Amino acid sequence: MADLVVIFHLLFIIFGLLGGLLIIWRGILVVIHIPAVLWVSVVSFKGWICPLTPLENQLRQAAGDEGYSGGFVEHYLIPVIYPPTLSFDIQVVLGFAALTVNIVIYAFVYYWYRHRQGRTHE
Numbered sequence: 001m002a003d004l005v006v007i008f009h010l011l012f013i014i015f016g017l018l019g020g021l022l023i024i025w026r027g028i029l030v031v032i033h034i035p036a037v038l039w040v041s042v043v044s045f046k047g048w049i050c051p052l053t054p055l056e057n058q059l060r061q062a063a064g065d066e067g068y069s070g071g072f073v074e075h076y077l078i079p080v081i082y083p084p085t086l087s088f089d090i091q092v093v094l095g096f097a098a099l100t101v102n103i104v105i106y107a108f109v110y111y112w113y114r115h116r117q118g119r120t121h122e
Contacts, residue, residue, distance in 0.1 A: 002059035009052045009081055016040035017098055020105035024112060037102050044095030047088045 015022075017040070019033040043050055083090075 002056045002063065005052055005056040005059060006078060006081065009050065009056070012036065012052070013040065013081065017101050018105065020102050020109060023106075023109050037098065040098050041095045044091045044098065047091055053082075 015033070016036045019029065019036060022029045023033065042048070
């Protein structure tokens, strides 16, 4: 279960960063994506710990801290989500990076929709 939490955590981070592109596919996703972006950014700016992290730790402890010995999730995904050099300053930079990436994505989506609407009115 802890591995599933880590996978979900990584997918949530990816969605927070790049999920704006999914709006091209389904515009309604904007109502899920904007709160996700805000959450990712606030957690970074405030230096908070995402609630998924304690949940993962509890699940690992309940399992006797098994699983960190060498599976794919532990070896490849955990270092991406929990880098060893993560500090508050880096978290703030990551928060700004998340906002910047999303501003660029939303600008792209906006201009894509405008261009698409312009072609349909010709």
